[in-house]
Amino acid sequence: MQVTTMTFTVEPCNQDTVIVRIGKALDFRNAAEFKSTCQTQVRSGARNFILDFSETGILDSTGLGSIFSLYRQVSPLEGQVVFAAVSRPVQVVVQLTRTYKVFRQFPSVDAAKEALV
Amino acid sequence: MESVKHRFRDLNNAVDEARDVIAASTTSWIGRGVDSDVIEVAKLVAHEWIANLARHASFGDRAPEILLDVWTEGxxxxCTIEDNSDGFDLDAELALARSELGxxxxxxxxxxxxxxxxxxxxYAHLDPTHHRVKWSVSTDDNPHLDLFDDPDQDPAE
Known part of the structure; x- marks a missing residue:
């Protein structure tokens, strides 16, 4: 079942993989909501997270920190966090912080689904 | 070079307004040879500074006021960002943040x-309730903050 929060839409792919559509921004104003949304999904059995950044114009340090929190949560469960359809503003942050070393990137959500599901 | 100035009084919207002010100059700056990714870095840095003010600064009984001034040179x-908060010790905060950053x-x-x-x-304290940060970003620089540069430590731990 698709879940829509104030700023995120979560769409299940299968039992342990979900797509989180980030929307316009992941920053200090909605990072807590992102964490809480993802924690709910982990409690429901999700282990793999495809983060769809196609519409995202803002990713700040607090938003990035919330993604790291998710990564720390799912890594011990053999889960993965991957980035899909990364917009240019997000790509700049990924490059500046060398985040690509940990999070695999895919050109589209479909390509990420193909790799994970 | 002509600068773009904007005054913000609403801390909740200042981050978006600052980004919009910088974004509005994007076309003319790119026409002058400024890389579009450098403009993204400028937007990110202004965002981080203003977000820090919105989240942590004390303004006493004063209405918050932030002045953004941004311009290009080659x-x-x-960029300068002035505010009327109580200010903070940037060097001490940076040293603490760096020491805790894994x-x-x-x-x-x-x-x-x-x-x-x-x-x-x-970062200058012009008077007890007037502070100004000044910085620049350039196409010629290649800055990065490697958050995974400790080969002995698993970041998932």
Whole structure:
């Protein structure tokens, strides 16, 4: 079942993989909501997270920190966090912080689904 | 070079307004040779500084006021941000943040990003309730903050 929060839409792919559509921004104003949304999904059995950044114009340090929190949560469960359809503003942050070393990137959500599901 | 100035009084919207002010100059700056990714870095740094003010600054009984001034010189973007908060000790906060920063940190990256991604960072206390940060970002720079540079530590731990 698709879940829509104030700023995120979560769409299940299968039992342990979900797509989180980030929307316009992941920053200090909605990072807590992102964490809480993802924690709910982990409690429901999700282990793999495809983060769809196609519409995202803002990713700040607090938003990035919330993604790291998710990564720390799912890594011990053999889960993965991957980035899909990364917009240019997000790509700049990924490059500046060398985040690509940990999070695999895919050109589209479909390509990420193909790799994970 | 002509600068773009904007005054913000609403802390909740200041981050978006600052980004919009910088974005509005994008076309003319690119026409002058400024790289579009450098403009993204400028937007990110302004965002981080203003977000830090919105989240942590004390303004006493004063209505918050932030003044953004941004301009280009060659391929470099220069920016000053003034505010009427009580200010803070940037060097001490940066030293603390850097000392606590491990791989894949959940928090504490904002000021470190500001410091790492800019050149000529200066923070001046003009008077007890008037502070100004100044920085620049340039196409010629290649800054990065490697959050995974400790080969002995698994960032998931």
């Amino acid at each position: 391929t470099t973007i220069h 791989p894949a940190p959940a928090r504490g990256m904002g000021l470190v990003m500001v410091s790492t991604f800019t050149a000529d960072l200066e």
